[in-house]
Amino acid sequence: MACIEARGLRKAFGATIAVDGIDLRVEEGRILGLIGPNGAGKTTALNAILGLTPYEGELTVLGRDPWTERDLLMRDVCFIADVAVLPRWIRASEALDYLEGVHPRFDRTKAEGFLAKTSIGRNSKVRQLSKGMVAQLHLALVMAIDAKLLVLDEPTLGLDILFRKQFYDSLLNDYFDRERTIIVTTHQVEEVQHVLTDLMFIDRGRIVLDCSMEAIEARYLELMVRPEHVGAARARGPIHERQLFGRTIMLFDRADREQLSAMGEVRTPGVADLFVAVMEGHPAGAQGAAS
């Protein structure tokens, strides 16, 4: 069963089109990375999925209409919309009490277990915690909810690298179980790429790439060209080309690995490099915005 299904999902703010009629299908048990430049429409699309904003088009999340059934949907969906949205006055213990009070799928013992691994005092208020600790607290609360879908929108923005690594490690080790679906947006692409099962690039309200990580490995190749082969490699039509330490690096879509390896070192591109290549080399996005 699809966890999220959208057809012609569109959202405009006045003359600005934030989400431009996208079709989307996210299966259960996937970890989808939603990557895009600022203002690409990621957050708007997620807000529609979470029932935070009305939209045009068809959208079902776990079989429900998020806009009219947000409160019911939130028993099966969790989200961290941003760092530091926990109310500043709340104590860790009050947050536990409250979630236990209102959430049918919240497991207090689990949350206490996660919290025990941190240095967050049961009595400390959110305003007394560092940004990283607030993120830890929020993640502990969210991971203790037996949800079907977890949405993370820039969950680690502004945190230092230790916290970021810990955040994704505990998400993978303690939470993900192949039945849950996770959607994550972030600018720190390199840090999440080993976590993802699927990748989606979004630009100016349109999806420019929607692919599983296996398919990406099969499809895209990065070639560090030996200087004498640059001309020959270029003739094979790379989708992107850049210079690094005086060497030319080319990115190919659906090229033959054996033939390329004759011209230099071949490897699977990093998501960040792929992102730059797809964004720069994708006129469709520009046309979409112009139309």
Added chain:
Amino acid sequence: MNTSTETGAGLPVDSRGAGIARISGARVVYWSLRRELWENRSIHLAPLVVTAFVLLGSLVAVASLPHRMQGLARQDPARLHAMAIKPFSMAPAPIMLTTFLVGMFFCLDALYGERRDRSILFWKSLPVSDRTTVLTKAAVPLVVLPTIALVLSVITQIVMLAVSVPVLLGSAVGPAALWRELRFFEGVAIMVYGLAVHALWFAPIYGWFLLVSAWARRAPFLWATVPLLVITGFERLALDSWSFGYMLQYRVSGAMKEAFTWSRGPVGEVDRLWQLEPVRFLRAPGLWVGLLFAAVCLVAAIRLRRNREPI
């Protein structure tokens, strides 16, 4: 407040929900109220502080009671009555007034503060509907604060009585005269009535403040009050009439006028049950117009909260 359908407790729930704790609408409302009390400590602290000052002042008044009652004992029964009960009937007024003010400031911040500090994104990530959220917030000034005012007022009067008895025992008047004049339980009934009629009468004020709080992007206090002043001033200037200003004045003081008959004694006070006018109050068009306005404001606030994003 009907929130029984909250979380779909009464609906056929999905098959997966077998092992999942069911959470009743009442439980969600209870925890939503608890959360309001955690966040807004002024809901109980402000009335408590005022109660402490009222008690302090009243105890001073009670200490001089035998002296004053003795002088009047054989003169004028009406004045004796007024003298005896005055500290008691005055004590609840500042406590109740405080809860009205706390209620209004609570409403102005209730749906604005959560957008300003972005915590709305956390609240909306939980299975609590916008309707439950807005209605429990409305219940704070309509139910919680009047209850706090009642409890604190009754406690204040009991403490005052407890202190008066030994003071009067040592005097020629005796505590029986005070008890006779005071009619403690009648007083409690009048307080319950007074708080109930004011909650209903002020409901449109609370509703309007909640609506502005859900709508305003900044300065909800100004948005809630300045337009009223502008309309009043405009009407006065352009039409040389005062009907909007009168309406506002009536909204503030109308419950006192509609719900009670004021004694014609030496002091205008309500201390007897016959002075209550529930039928007249329920017939007052101002009550029903106000409640209708409050309902419209709450519905609009619920719709706005659904749409609103952090500011």
